[in-house]
Amino acid sequence: MENDKNLKNWLTDFHLTHPLVIAGPCSAETEDQVLKIAHELKNSDVSIFRAGIWKPRTRPGGFEGVGAIGLKWLQKAKAETGLLMAVEVANAAHVKLALEHDIDVLWIGARTTVNPFAVQEIADALRGTHKIVLLKNPVNPDLSLWIGGLERLYQANIQKLGVIHRGFSTYEKTKYRNNPEWQIAIDFQNRFPDLPLICDPSHITGKRDMIQEVSQQALDLNYDGLIIETHIDPDNAWSDVAQQVTPSVLKQILIDLRVRKITDDADEFTQKMTKLRTQIDDYDRKILEILGNRMQIADQIGWLKKEKNVAILQNKRWNEILEKMIQDGTQKGLSEEFVVHLFKAIHQESISHQEIIMNK
Ligand code: PEP
Numbered sequence: 146m147e148n149d150k151n152l153k154n155w156l157t158d159f160h161l162t163h164p165l166v167i168a169g170p171c172s173a174e175t176e177d178q179v180l181k182i183a184h185e186l187k188n189s190d191v192s193i194f195r196a197g198i199w200k201p202r203t204r205p206g207g208f209e210g211v212g213a214i215g216l217k218w219l220q221k222a223k224a225e226t227g228l229l230m231a232v233e234v235a236n237a238a239h240v241k242l243a244l245e246h247d248i249d250v251l252w253i254g255a256r257t258t259v260n261p262f263a264v265q266e267i268a269d270a271l272r273g274t275h276k277i278v279l280l281k282n283p284v285n286p287d288l289s290l291w292i293g294g295l296e297r298l299y300q301a302n303i304q305k306l307g308v309i310h311r312g313f314s315t316y317e318k319t320k321y322r323n324n325p326e327w328q329i330a331i332d333f334q335n336r337f338p339d340l341p342l343i344c345d346p347s348h349i350t351g352k353r354d355m356i357q358e359v360s361q362q363a364l365d366l367n368y369d370g371l372i373i374e375t376h377i378d379p380d381n382a383w384s385d386v387a388q389q390v391t392p393s394v395l396k397q398i399l400i401d402l403r404v405r406k407i408t409d410d411a412d413e414f415t416q417k418m419t420k421l422r423t424q425i426d427d428y429d430r431k432i433l434e435i436l437g438n439r440m441q442i443a444d445q446i447g448w449l450k451k452e453k454n455v456a457i458l459q460n461k462r463w464n465e466i467l468e469k470m471i472q473d474g475t476q477k478g479l480s481e482e483f484v485v486h487l488f489k490a491i492h493q494e495s496i497s498h499q500e501i502i503m504n505k
């Protein structure tokens with residue numbers, strides 16, 4: 146499929162504009178809510194209306210979606226607004242119901258992409274249909290699992306394919322709900338330049354005030370579209386409260402976005418630079434996050450030392466660390482001088498933290 150040049154054709158077949166915008170609530174809640182949001186979004190830059198009907202929840206007890214009744218509301222919304230309708234499917238039964246209700250776009254959620262059995266079941270249920278299918282990245286940062294899912298769909302002869310980048314889970318808290326790991330999406334894009342790539346800033350950020358920034362980053366990286374959770378009353382949404390925006394905020398986000406020209410020579414340079422700078426920014430952010438976490442551990446050591454009345458500076462341990470780091474660092478192409486400089490600065494910061502603790 147890497148040589149197939151027609152994978153973006155469905156965008157033009159459906160007269161979908163650049164960037165493609167998919168919007169709608171995290172979950173369909175009531176008929177009234179679905180219809181109100183859909184009406185607010187018609188005659189805008191939004192071409193596809195999204196709403197979750199079956200909601201995969203991390204823990205039991207949350208709102209698990211309204212189920213098949215929601216498909217009727219979407220049919221009504223489609224008839225009244227002309228928007229294409231999209232739902233998440235996680236098994237063959239969902240696919241069957243979505244097809245019966247003439248849903249246009251089926252997306253496979255991040256928790257489903259991790260499971261090859263489930264993706265295969267969905268691919269088989271879709272064989273012979275002409276639906277648009279969008280595959281979210283798996284929750285874990287595994288490029289081949291994402292590609293494997295895509296191959297299963299492609300082998301089932303599903304031609305109107307696209308992928309959604311929604312970020313990846315991390316155990317450590319970061320400023321994102323799901324770490325974007327732009328590098329993975331860039332690798333994906335380099336491998337499948339003709340496959341529509343859509344960014345999901347809602348699930349990446351988990352916070353409505355970061356959606357603009359991440360959407361812009363995606364467009365700067367030449368993504369084909371955005372999927373943005375939009376709710377008439379975000380603060381009272383039944384799921385994903387913090388990340389949904391109102392239709393009017395969405396319109397403002399779209400007005401404020403700088404849409405890049407798709408290609409010209411000068412643009413190619415800019416795009417390459419943007420990709421590289423995004424990777425540098427990603428690493429810089431990770432370096433700071435790791436240093437912050439390291440310092441928290443140093444603080445805990447400080448409290449232990451205070452409790453046991455042990456001296457802050459432990460020369461033997463420090464010399465061992467430094468030696469090990471010089472060895473590892475030089476193997477990675479870093480100069481000894483730089484490694485020593487860096488670790489002296491880190492060590493000094495830990496000592497200052499521990500001194501504060503000792504004097505408390
Ligand atoms: C969703 O789009 O509402 C959703 C559940 O997303 P994800 O699969 O990315 O968590």
Ligand code: MN
Pocket residue numbers: 171172374384385
């Ligand atoms: Mn959601």
